[in-house]
Amino acid sequence: MSSENLHAPRERLSKETLTMHHAIVSVIEELEAVDWYRQRADDCEDESLKEILLHNMREEIEHACMGLEWLRRNNEHFAKYMDEFLYKKGDIDEH
Numbered sequence: 001m002s003s004e005n006l007h008a009p010r011e012r013l014s015k016e017t018l019t020m021h022h023a024i025v026s027v028i029e030e031l032e033a034v035d036w037y038r039q040r041a042d043d044c045e046d047e048s049l050k051e052i053l054l055h056n057m058r059e060e061i062e063h064a065c066m067g068l069e070w071l072r073r074n075n076e077h078f079a080k081y082m083d084e085f086l087y088k089k090g091d092i093d094e095h
């Protein structure tokens with residue numbers, strides 16, 4: 001599998017770094033898809049197509065969340081900060 005997003009020679013990257021790279025790039029792509037579907041839905045004048053685009057947007061949110069959960073389960077730093085910031089009440093910057 002190749003990636004155009006590597007910033008160091010592939011042979012110098014650990015297997016763990018490459019696996020994390022795959023997960024991170026996948027989350028980025030899912031979030032981009034969320035944004036693209038939402039923009040297309042806003043711009044769409046056909047109501048039935050708009051609903052399909054919004055449905056697809058929600059599925060991309062699901063995919064992004066699955067990737068984030070994988071990152072939480074497989075990287076202690078993601079887990080630490082998700083535990084610190086997600087599902088908390090109050091100001092985000094006061095944690």
Ligand SMILES: [Fe+2]
Pocket residue numbers: 030033059060063
């Ligand atoms: Fe997706």
